[in-house]
Amino acid sequence: MTTPPDPRLGLTVVHRRYVPYAHAHYAGNLVDGAYSLAAFGDVATEVCIRTDGDEGLFASYSDVQFLAPVRAGDVLEIEARVTRVGRRSREIAFEARVVCRGRPDRSASAADVLAPPLVATTATGTVVVPPPD
Template identity: 75%
Template sequence: MSETRRDRTPSARVGQRVTHRRYVPHSDAHYAGNLVAGAYSLAAFGDVATELCILTDGDEGLFASYSDVQFRAPVRGGDVIEISAALVRVGRRSRELDFEVRVVCRGTPERGASGAGVLDPPLVATTARGVVVVP
């Protein structure tokens, strides 16, 4: 028998974290300098928040708000980014999360058309705080 929401005890704990990695396609770059819109990071935050809500509450949850969104460095087509969400506050129905996008790999066209390298340390591109609600 499959598990239902009523069978599950919420396990939301401050400090829980989810991390995704993805390649940013060149087709998503819209601006000069091969830049990707800031909304790309916000959409990625939604993905990690959804997974975190599923893990902690057995539900995808709903985004209620963002605060303190900071675009600190560019994200470009061809980058590999790492997106993380960390649970910082657990309410009865709300969860407050800290988000970060880091560029971990970036193209190096000066080394050739397909040149790329690992950034060490990664470049922090976007940070934010958000609130999700769960039933």
């Protein structure tokens, strides 16, 4: 008899957030790569709450790829998808996409919707949750 697949596999959580100009660290209003990693941590917290009723703890990142710049004035869409479920660990695939981009070259408040979105950062992460009761 085969065991049914774990219902937590494939669970996907998506957050969106505006990148404030106060977070720009570099010329061209660029933000540092840690901004995407912090966003991954936030969405991973919701994944853990949904899968295990606990905020969980981040154990590691692997295969982090910075593929395109993230700039102040962007709107990011951050997606987390559960790819593996262990007894206490969960492996999660992350993707941060720029869905809107500020256009200060046109005016102080101009922005464009990007279609298709621009994939800025990807990573794989492992979180741990308390042991089951």
